[in-house]
Amino acid sequence: MASLPITELNARAREIFRLAVEGYIASGQPVGSRTLAGAGGLNLSPASIRSVLHELEGLGLLAAQHTSAGRMPTELGLRLFVDGMMQVAEPTAEERAAIERQVTQPGPIEAALAATSAILSDLSACAGVVMVPRRDPRLAQLQLVPLARDRALAVLVGADGSVENRVVEVPLGIAPGALEQASNYISAHLGGRTLTEAVQAIAAEIASGRSALDAASRDLVERGLAVWSEDAARRPVLIVRGQANLLDETTLTDLERVRLLLEDLESKQSVADLLDSAREAEATRIFIGAENRLFALSGSSVIASPYRDRDGRVVGVVGVIGPTRLNYARVVPMVDFTAQSLGKLIG
The missing domain is CATH 3.30.450.40 (GAF domain)
Known part of the structure; x- marks a missing residue:
């Protein structure tokens, strides 16, 4: 249900509505006609105020939990108040x-x-x-350190001095020199790039056949970079x-x-x-x-x-x-x- 313009309410209804909303926000409790009458400035009897509250309820701006209870603003009423009546107070x-x-x-x-x-x-x-x-950190160095026959520790050093470690899976029987070659390649050719730029650059170089890496080292480079790409997507x-x-x-x-x-x-x-x-x-x-x-x-x-x-x-x-x-x-x-x-x- 769309909020009606504040100008649709007459001056008396606007004032009663404002007092009802502000009273509810202050106390967290529905506001009754006697409370509003005692607030001062209205110069209306509780009966007259109840009549206006009933009209506002009919417009969907106020609601009552019980027949004899006070009124509280609906979400529609709060939206009308926030958009058309609220006077903001700057932070102290x-x-x-x-x-x-x-x-x-x-x-x-x-x-x-x-x-x-x-x-x-x-x-x-x-x-x-x-x-x-x-954050998309810029790379300074990536080192692949063997841990087991099928795992290596990837140590990423960012240009800002940050250090992060991840365990990556490596193919069984990978030559020890392949880890060092992949590490040197990333540090020498991709240093200073963001992770996104590094992944794009290595993919383009491999696709064009310009990469000097052998197939095994190429796979390690992709694994080392991919582990951070995947992690960044999952990071809170x-x-x-x-x-x-x-x-x-x-x-x-x-x-x-x-x-x-x-x-x-x-x-x-x-x-x-x-x-x-x-x-x-x-x-x-x-x-x-x-x-x-x-x-x-x-x-x-x-x-x-x-x-x-x-x-x-x-x-x-x-x-x-x-x-x-x-x-x-x-x-x-x-x-x-x-x-x-x-x-x-x-x-």
């Missing part, structure tokens, strides 16, 4: 400083991203998520921190929803796929409840913003996942500021 100086401290801490970029996800989780009281930039690209924030006093009556949410978070690739849909967005994206298939059953919201390198290329996404009663006005600009700070880190 303390919040900005806390985020920037984590972003600029020394060490590997993955450590900074994990720390950023954790501080965003703490500040928003949600689960913080960061998609790690897909998502950091999640603060799942415990999803368990508060308001969830005790809705444990099934929380269980579903935690199960969804365990499926990191699915969450990464969802965040990936925000990569092309110009600004922060907000997914409310069933607007995203992954969290439809748990009724959760996702706020996500892409972050870019100095050339303006999107390299990752940062965001939070929490209940639909998120304080959107506070969390949206917080996520946006974090994305901007990460962009400075990536450079």
